[in-house]
Structures are given as C-alpha cells and as structure tokens.
Amino acid sequence: MPCALCGDIIPAEVVRCPACGAWARRRDFRAVGIAVFMLLGFNAFIALGSGISLLRLIDPLHDATHDTYDPATTGKALGPYADIFLICGVMAMITGLLYLGWLWRAYRQSAGPHRHHRAWVVFGWVLPVVNLWMPPRMVYDIWVSSGRYRTAQRHAVGLIVAGWWASVLLGIGLAKLFAASNVNTLADARYSVHLGVAAAAFQALAAALCMMNVFQITRLQVRSPVLH
Incomplete structure (x- = not known):
C-alpha cells in the first residue's frame, strides 16, 4: 500500500516505509x-x-403582527430546513461509521488500562x-489512555467530552422538535425558528x-513510541 506520509509503496510484509521510515500502520x-x-x-x-x-428569519417574524403574519409563506420558508436537518443526520451517520472504525483502532492502540471491554466501542452506540x-x-477512556495526563488535564478532557456528548444529544433532540413543530400561528413560527437555530x-x-x-487522540497515538 502507499505510504500516507511520502507516497512510496510499502510491501505487505514490511511494517516501515522503505523511503521515509514511517510506521505503515501508524500512518x-x-x-x-x-x-x-x-x-x-x-x-x-x-x-x-x-x-x-x-x-435571518428572526427579524421579519419579530416585526410581524397577527394581522400581517402569513402561515403559508412561513411554512414554505422553513420547509427546506427540515430537509437540511435530515441530510445532516444522514451525513452524521456516514461520518459516525468511519468514526467508529477509527475509534475501534484507537482503543486497541491506546496504552490502557481500560474500564470497559473493546466491544463497547460498537455496542455502546447501538444498544438503547x-x-x-x-x-x-x-472516548474519554481512550483519550486519557493515549497520553500522560495530570489530574487537572484529565478533568479538562472530561469537560470537553461531556460538552461534546451533551451537544450531540441536544442537537438531535432539538432537530426532531423542529421537524415536528408547526407554523400555524406567529408564536409557533417564532418558536420553530428558535428551535432550528x-x-x-x-x-x-x-x-x-x-x-x-x-x-x-490521533496526534497522541501517532507520536507514541509504542503501537499496540
């Protein structure tokens, strides 16, 4: 296969690139x-x-009144955004599959010890x-196992991971609420727009x-002198 660093061909039985010396698996x-x-x-x-x-839809709705508000026009304006969120969901699923493959390998290459079995890298995402x-x-376990972190640094990693996961759940939940919302009244339309934003x-x-x-995680594991 070609080396991801220099492009030279690495034979299947060789673990280091003959041209630049890079570890094939690591690259x-x-x-x-x-x-x-x-x-x-x-x-x-x-x-x-x-x-x-x-x-951009917030100001027109803010200036509108119950007499001037047109539900049909607002519905046509907001309709495509539900499709965009659907497309974003499909893209997130495709990205998630590649992410899981990357995370599976990152688990194997991290130093450990791990609190959970490797199978939970996959089952943890699919079990209700x-x-x-x-x-x-x-993700937290793999991240802190990939480097040497002090207690304060571990807390910082935990905050980043917690913020990421909270944003994932809120993003999914709010997108579903936006798709199920209606624009029958001016108040409903304003609520829908804020949900979408x-x-x-x-x-x-x-x-x-x-x-x-x-x-x-990638940076830490590529720099690590040991590749499991």
Whole structure:
C-alpha cells in the first residue's frame, strides 16, 4: 500500500516505509483520523450555515403582527430546513461509521488500562439507553489512555467530552422538535425558528468538539513510541 506520509509503496510484509521510515500502520491510522476530521468539519460547516440562514428569519417574524403574519409563506420558508436537518443526520451517520472504525483502532492502540471491554466501542452506540452514556465514557477512556495526563488535564478532557456528548444529544433532540413543530400561528413560527437555530448551533458545536477529540487522540497515538 502507499505510504500516507511520502507516497512510496510499502510491501505487505514490511511494517516501515522503505523511503521515509514511517510506521505503515501508524500512518494509515493517521490517514483515517484526517478523513474523519475533515468529514466532521464539513458537518460543522453545513450546520453552522443552516443556523446563520435561520437567524435571518428572526427579524421579519419579530416585526410581524397577527394581522400581517402569513402561515403559508412561513411554512414554505422553513420547509427546506427540515430537509437540511435530515441530510445532516444522514451525513452524521456516514461520518459516525468511519468514526467508529477509527475509534475501534484507537482503543486497541491506546496504552490502557481500560474500564470497559473493546466491544463497547460498537455496542455502546447501538444498544438503547446504554447509548445515552457509554460513548462519551469510551472516548474519554481512550483519550486519557493515549497520553500522560495530570489530574487537572484529565478533568479538562472530561469537560470537553461531556460538552461534546451533551451537544450531540441536544442537537438531535432539538432537530426532531423542529421537524415536528408547526407554523400555524406567529408564536409557533417564532418558536420553530428558535428551535432550528438552537439545533444547528448544537450540531455545529458537537462536530467541532468531536474534531478536537479526533485530532488529539490521533496526534497522541501517532507520536507514541509504542503501537499496540
């Protein structure tokens, strides 16, 4: 396969690139991490753009009155955003599959000891109820096991992971509320727009914080002298 660092071909039986000396497995892991990072950035960009676009509807609705408000026009204006959130959800699922593959390997390569079995990297996301709290625990475990952190640094990592997961859950929940909302009255329309803006903001924040954990874990494991 080609080396992710210099592009030279690495024979299957060789673990180091003959041209630059890079570890083949480590550089391959770095390439996957970069791919996940870029996809998350694209997701964040789409969510942020949707939120900014929705913000433009707040002023017209604020200035409207019950006599001038037109539900049909507002419904046509908000309709495409429900489709955008649906597309964002599909993109997040595709990104999530690649993220799980990256996380599976990151678990194996982290020093440990781990609090949970490796199988929870996958099952923690698909089992109902468990998937509300297991994914951030796995990410935190892998992150702190990939480097040497002091107690204060571990707390900082925990805050980042907690913020990421809270943003994920809020983004999903608010997007569903936005899709189920109506614009029959002026108050309903204002509520729907604010729901959409909040959903987009939390989705963008979740993607940005996930980019941070992907970048840091990949960086730590690529620099590590030991690759399990």
